[in-house]
Amino acid sequence: MRGADKIVTSAAIITMDDDAPRAEAVAVDTRSGMIVQVGTRSELVAAHPGAEAVDLGTAVVVPGFIDAHSHPLFSGMVCMPPTHWIAPYVGYGSYDEVAALFRTLDAQTPAGKALVFNGLDRILQSAPEIGRDELDLFFPSRPVLVLDNSGHEAYFNTAHITALGWDGAEPPVDPTGGRYGRRADGRSDGRAYEMPAVMAVALPMIAAAGLDPLAGAAKWYRLMAENGITATTDHTFTSALLPLVVALGAHHDTPLRLSLYHMSTDKRALHALPGLVHSDMVRKVGIKIWADGSPWVGNIASTYPYADTETVRAAGIPIGPSREAAMNYTPAELDALLERFAGTEWQFSIHVNGDYALDRVLDAYERALDARSLRGTDHLWRVEHVGGARADQFARAARLGIAVSMAPFQFLYWGDVLDGELFPHEIGSQWQRFSDAITAGASVSFHNDGSVSPPVPLRNIQAAVTRRTSSGQEHGPEQRMSVEDALRAHTRVAAAHIRRPDLGVIAAGRRADFTVLSADPTAVDPLRLTEDVTVVETWRDGRRIDLDAFDAQVARLDRRTHVLEEVAVALLGTMASHRSR
Template sequence: MSANLILKAASIITMDPARPRAEAVALDTTTGTIAAVGSLAEVQAATPGAPVEDLGRAVLMPGFIDPHSHPLNGGMVTQAPAYWIAPYHDAPKYATFAAVQAFWKQLDASLPADQPVVCNGLDRLLQGAPELDNTDLDAFFPTRLAVVLDNSGHEAYFNSAVIRANWPDGKPPADPTGARYGRNQDGTSNGRAYETAAIFAAVGKVLTQAIPNPLRSGALWYKLMAENGITMTTEHTYQTDLLKGYIALSAVPDSPLRLAMYHMSIEADCGDPVDTAPAPKDRLWKQGIKLWADGSPWVGTIASSFPYLDNETIRNAKIPIGPGGESMLNYSRAELDQILDQFTPLGWQFAFHCNGDVGLDVVLDAYARALANHGLLGIDHRWRVEHCGGCRGDQFVRAAALGVTISLPPFQFIYWGDLLDGTMFPSNIGSQWVRAGDAVKSGTPVTFHNDGCVSPPVPLLNIQAMVTRRTPSGAVHGPEQAVSLHDALKAHTVHAAWQLRREHDLGSIAVGKLADFVELSADPYTADIEKLTDQVQVRGTWSGGKKVDLRAFILQIEALEASEHQHLVLRAVHKRCC
């Protein structure tokens, strides 16, 4: 094969079992593909005349893949001019509710009087925050429009200025289907909205005023992912009105990410194909259909067979003790069967949000029926289940037998692990949260994700946590659920590429594949796994044989007409997965 560039590194971790290690890789930067892999002498012999770029002490790997994310929505509610106040972001600045309150006071004093405020990530469990109302927020933002989005994505809080802007008499309209407004006894708003439709109606005007260039906000999330070594990801709540934005992000010359779209099943056109031109087809494509089985463990809406512990932390967060069981399901079995029967013949990959064990039993039952009825048992369908934080090991064995692949959320363990084990749930449940060990043993290809913007997109931290089972506090929970470093790396490379049906051209460094790499400061295999994120840093990424220039990318997005993408802001509070 032809090549016009050879990269030499301290080591190249190929993730290709046929040749796990190499010294050099030759690239055809015109096609963006790999022409040769091996020792420097072997690669030079295979591609004579190609110049050599020596990366020094850097270690190359296949680019990390986050197979479950929400980049546009994540960027709009976390990147400036919005404020990301989640407790694990910019710690310890937002570690406690007292710290958040101090930030709000400073913020109101520093901004122009007419500038709206949007804060995302308030966490009642981790920060000890109450369920806010308009009078609470009025104390910090007495006159300006102010909105605070709960970290779960299921609730929003807003001040009296927002109430007046929305409803002159202070009274919200009738509750939308599947959502509701918080109300005082006289019917006026109390500054709360629950679930997507009500949140849209309550805070949409504020978002439109506060976020003048939502495409740039999405680009900043792309940049954050790339800075952490990610070269491919997904949009797991794709809607048709997001298409123009994703095409813009994918079509500029220095776009750092490839992106697969999972269309929400509640959209009327979710079964239709999507034309992503002029974005390259290998950079933006529709992958499948997304469904939700249950809700979030952080607000008590998971379909589980086990209750929460009854204590002050749980009561203050207003989480029902439960167990919620099937009452927390978003679909009846009949509805699930109808959806699967309707869209299975179209060939799309399904991806099912599920956190609780009862929910996963129902999903696997529905999957088993649909696979059998449509002649897909034993076929390489790669239907997915997302999260599975509170699910059982035997369920992963059943998933593997059905050909179902699992994407796990290490962030749930990392940021909530200390609470999960002994505060939210008894230790036999909480210590086992995110059963990576059981999932890997089941034989199903396991991947890891960050569900951005629910958590910062940091694959190296996911890998460290799933190998050590240690949270940032230093505590170890469920060491029997630990996985090997190699299995953890596969979860963010070869397995993730396979899960997205891109194993033929991505996920490992091999001849003929696309040249998507992450450049690391040191070798993960020789680092102290307990200090992986300290000893190994991301130096940059390569996409299609080209070193990613993130500054150029942001400038290219800023040069586009912002007004053409203003509609995106109304999707910024859409249901996240968590």
């Protein structure tokens, strides 16, 4: 390794290295982007006399935050203009406000122009499960798509069904792992369930609505970087998005490293990806599978029922318990999926929220691990979200070497309704069992699952440490975790989970990716963490990321010959492929 050409000092450097948890300075070789040495200021100045000195003053440096499960490409498409983001946390607190926006936009938008909305929340907005009939009342002639905030349902009108080219308004054969809503006569009711079906109806509409996917994704990249994230994943990657990935990863000031999880339903999911310009910036690491659905739309596979409350009834959620009825795959189908991909280099990542579904996933993982003699290896097969998991399931995951990526945002934004409104207190108050997972010895990372929630790691950390929701209410205080464990979940452990062992720790031989904070998160009152600690800047490869420069680089790309055209063609091809049964 070359010698250092830059020495960074600050009030404190939190390394996440168990052997040397704190340091005064870090020496970096910016030509390779690697950390050369970590230690005291005097040690590093003596060892690297010609290095540039950069003093960050009273700021505190931590390894770059890592969001271990996200959807930045799709989030950019469905949250940034011309798409209309209607989630509760961006200003639409009720369904009445959403309905008023529908009426206003239908009156103001040129006739025939498609409209796309994202973020309808049946729980937090008290919204019904809308579909073709309801949307036709608001939009009688223009194609319209509304994505549920969970990402697990899509709602659309008759004009959109016509645009899809479904013969007689009958949906295609249900894709594996998803389904289309049907009336008694077989025609579409304007609903799609689970990601394979949701993506099939959403991506063509997004392309037809005139979205610039490159600009949208770049805006989401910037939003993540502004909140201190330097590496993330795309857990809804499909081959149609490859030109977008390549373009975003190529820029000098690209703020995010990206690990790709290919949707198992993509015909090219078994293939390596050509055209990735920088393997240190973008790499395919895994395969994504959805075992069940979302707690907010009532299709998680659980052994416990929903509470019989007005909130549940208004959302149209069956009381349950759902068990196997909410599974997207039978045990045999899960086994077949794992068998199909287990012989490859790819890591498995399975979405699962309900405890019944988690039992079935761990069963399937155990069979596949034994069949492949992978017990005790660093396979790091993953489970995602695990909101309704039991304590014993974390212990089992730990024994099998299964990585657990938890979702503090579920507790943060929905915790007040989870406890007693959606589920009985003994279930809802324990949603996201942080303490149980750590006590069981599970390997725990954190994520925001954008665009389901805003990509803000500091909020996740505070929620896990305090067990207080966005309203300030406390639920299940026995499930608190330490600030140190929460920081690991967004740095060191998250790096391992996305298969980036070169990230997540400030130590020699690791990449020089840093998040610079205004104060030490371990030294403030946890109840004031997000008030007293803010993100100052992010660094990649030992240099400050210039987000304005990144915006300018993206803006200069010629949309006539570059990503927009390639992605639009691919997405419109998706539309054509779903026009017949």
